[in-house]
Amino acid sequence: xxQTSESTPRLTLNRNVDLPEGARPLRINLPYLIxxxxxxxxxxxxxxxxxxxxxxxxxxVFGYFLFGILGITVGFHRLxxxxxxxCPKWFEYCLALLGTCCLQESAVWWVSVxxxxxxxxDDQPDPHTPKAGMLWSHIGWLLLxxxxxxxxxxxxxxxxxxxxxxxxxxxxxKLVMSLIVAIHMFVYFAVGFGLGWLPQGNVDSGVRMGxxxxxxxxxxxxxxxxxxxxxxxxxxxxxxxxxxDVPDDSRNNWILGLLVHGEGWHNNHHAxxxxxxxxxxxxxxxxxxxxxxxxxxxxxARNVVSH
Ligand SMILES: [Zn+2]
Ligand SMILES: [Zn+2]
Numbered sequence: 320x321x322q323t324s325e326s327t328p329r330l331t332l333n334r335n336v337d338l339p340e341g342a343r344p345l346r347i348n349l350p351y352l353i354x355x356x357x358x359x360x361x362x363x364x365x366x367x368x369x370x371x372x373x374x375x376x377x378x379x380v381f382g383y384f385l386f387g388i389l390g391i392t393v394g395f396h397r398l399x400x401x402x403x404x405x406c407p408k409w410f411e412y413c414l415a416l417l418g419t420c421c422l423q424e425s426a427v428w429w430v431s432v433x434x435x436x437x438x439x440x441d442d443q444p445d446p447h448t449p450k451a452g453m454l455w456s457h458i459g460w461l462l463l464x465x466x467x468x469x470x471x472x473x474x475x476x477x478x479x480x481x482x483x484x485x486x487x488x489x490x491x492x493k494l495v496m497s498l499i500v501a502i503h504m505f506v507y508f509a510v511g512f513g514l515g516w517l518p519q520g521n522v523d524s525g526v527r528m529g530x531x532x533x534x535x536x537x538x539x540x541x542x543x544x545x546x547x548x549x550x551x552x553x554x555x556x557x558x559x560x561x562x563x564d565v566p567d568d569s570r571n572n573w574i575l576g577l578l579v580h581g582e583g584w585h586n587n588h589h590a591x592x593x594x595x596x597x598x599x600x601x602x603x604x605x606x607x608x609x610x611x612x613x614x615x616x617x618x619x620a621r622n623v624v625s626h
Contacts, residue, residue: 336450337443345463352462355545358422362538369527370534374514378507378536379543384580384606387544390417392580392607393614399426399481400433403595404611404623412486420503421544425491428470431477436552437592440567447552450568457553507532547579555585562599563590571603581605596625 338345364370394414397403406414415426423429432446439445446464449456455463474482481487489495508529515521515528559570563586575583576598582588584597584605598605614620 336441336445336448338451338455348462348464354422355458355461358538358541358545361534362542364534365539370531372528372531372535374511374528375531375535378511378532379540382536382540383543386417386421386540387547388580388607388610389414390419390421391423391544391548392582393610394418395423395426395429396433396582397595397607397611400430401593401595403593404615404620406614406620410619415487415490416499419490419496419499421548422500422541423545423548425487425496427474427478427481427487427491430481431473434477435473437589440569440589441556449553449556453553453557456556457549460552461549504533504537507536511536547575547582550575551579551582551585555583559583559586561586563587565589573602576603576605580610581607591626593624594626595623 394411395418398406398411398414399418418426418429436445436447441448441450447456447460452459478487482491490499511529511532512525514525514532516525518524555570555572555575556568557570559572561570565586567589569586569589571586572583575585577583581597581604584599584603587599587603588594588597595611596605596608597603598608608625611620611623615623
């Protein structure tokens with residue numbers, strides 16, 4: 320891949336690419352609107368001091384990395400979408416479950432959308448190119464696209480490696496997905512309840528601490544991990560520098576590179592799709608890749624592609 324010295328940020332807003340076919344006819348995807356709207360509204364409870372606790376804040380920070388790195392960056396993206404390393408099957412399923420808890424749909428759906436993005440980057444069939452509008456690429460495509468009609472065809476085309484496995488068809492079921500999310504919320508509440516109840520055996524303290532962990536560690540964390548992933552779809556195809564002269568608008572954005580576990584080195588990723596290593600220059604810190612290296616040392620990852 321030809322490297323480029325271009326470093327001037329470029330704005331490619333409103334370049335008028337038609338919305339992808341799946342978006343027509345345009346109509347509101349009500350279940351998505353309800354779920355995404357509800358979790359955003361519930362996250363506002365952090366503004367109520369009753370829900371504040373330092374344990375809640377810690378659970379937010381811890382969860383942002385646990386679910387953001389292991390669930391989305393390492394699990395859904397570098398492992399399942401691109402197979403940039405191998406790992407034991409049980410561990411792959413654990414990563415997929417962490418990703419499912421992030422309310423970004425099932426692993427099969429996430430991977431199918433992402434593979435379509437790579438195949439048609441910044442072209443009309445790209446599900447979330449900012450050329451169709453920045454707001455569209457950030458959240459509009461989630462709320463407005465009519466995907467149920469094309470779900471089967473999309474899966475057949477892009478994710479047959481996953482749909483062959485019972486685990487992935489099982490976790491693609493809406494009821495099962497909801498159950499997984501509910502169980503992880505219960506675990507958060509139970510841990511919080513234990514932390515609040517143990518010192519004096521006070522049930523009220525237990526309920527308050529459990530609620531704090533749910534609001535900070537689940538609701539707010541889910542919203543932050545959502546916007547982190549969506550920002551990669553929108554911002555890194557608009558603003559940043561390019562190390563590689565690839566035939567799309569992908570960019571390396573240093574703010575998102577640091578905040579979103581190396582995912583912000585998006586131009587590097589588009590140039591080296593199957594590589595687990597997104598950071599290419601010494602300053603391009605890639606905590607997603609460092610996590611995979613750590614997993615390799617622990618014997619949980621092998622055959623890591625890093626070229
Ligand atoms: Zn990718
Ligand atoms: Zn991209």
